[in-house]
Amino acid sequence: MLIESRPVKLTTRTGIEVRRTLPHRDLKMIGAWCFVDHFGPTPQTDGMVVAAHPHTGLQTVTWLLEGVIEHRDSIGSVQRIEPGQLNLMTAGYGISHSELSLRGPQNLHAVQLWVALPEESRAIAPAFEHRDDLPKLALNGCDATVLIGSFMGHTAKTSVFSEMVGVELRLQAGATVEIALEHEFEYGLLPLEGSIFADGELVPRSALKYMPTSTNSEARSLLVEATEPTVFLLLGGKPFGEKILMWWNFIARSNAEIVEQRQQWNEHLNSEAGLARFGKFEDQIGDWIPAPELPNITLAPR
Ligand code: MN
DSSP, X not given: OEEOOEEEOOTTSSSOOEEEEEXXXXXXXXXXXXXXXXXXXXXXXXXXXXXXXXXXXXXXXXXXXXXOEEEEETTSOEEEEOTTOEEEEEOTTOEEEEEEEOOXXXXXXXXXXXXXXXXXXXXXXXEEEXXXXXXXXXETTEEEEEEESEETTEEOOOOOSSSEEEEEEEXXXXXXXXXEEOTTOEEEEEEEESOEEETTEEEOTTOEEEEOOOOXXXXXXXXXXXXXXXXXXXXXXXXXXXXXXXXXXXXXXXXXXXXXXXXXXXXXXXXXXXXXXXXXXXXXXXXXXXXXXXXXXXXXXX
């Protein structure tokens, strides 16, 4: 299955063209991966100014190809992120953060991905992790960086709560690489620069090729071929096995939880429960984004 990205106008991101592939009508998740946004390259002058906003029940993964972003959050983290490094924010019970792309000569080109937390981990204390020690490996005409999980014998130290993997692969023009895959994982392949042929099928930039789990007992692999210099992400994991309720920046399991989280955020500066869940912090943006109105229906997990 090939999912074409759709352009998204985000009120929380100014001036950036965002291309989203997950969630999609026909595909909600790949393992615990539940949200895939690809943005840029765009001049940093119209980059990212995302004022304080909350998250619950998920992890955010920020990965840059170009540019610099400063992250601040309600547990006191202040972190610049540059290409080749990973920012992982575990929202758990609740956190708030802001993101600001720093002005400079480079473009901003990045992905932001969300990982759903399983039931036993979704209310844990919030945490933030910056990784500049990600494993790198060289295949034939291909450089790979393991962002999350294990890939071809190399394991990232990134904290995750379900069986999953995330890898960036860079192929030279003309390179052909055979990638080992796990039988029990479903996968998505997302070109960020250039396009790629995956088992002979063309996957254009910003589109997502989905591959379900395998029932075959033989070794499983994927043949990728690049006719131009290409950068792509391989995202995978065991099928999540739980229904989730994603609304705005929250991942919950019931409408009542969403209603409570929305209210606690919108009152977080004047309410003990809101402050306890989402905290507060100072940044250069000096503003926060209220949660929108809820739809006039009862939201259901799916
Ligand atoms: Mn966020």
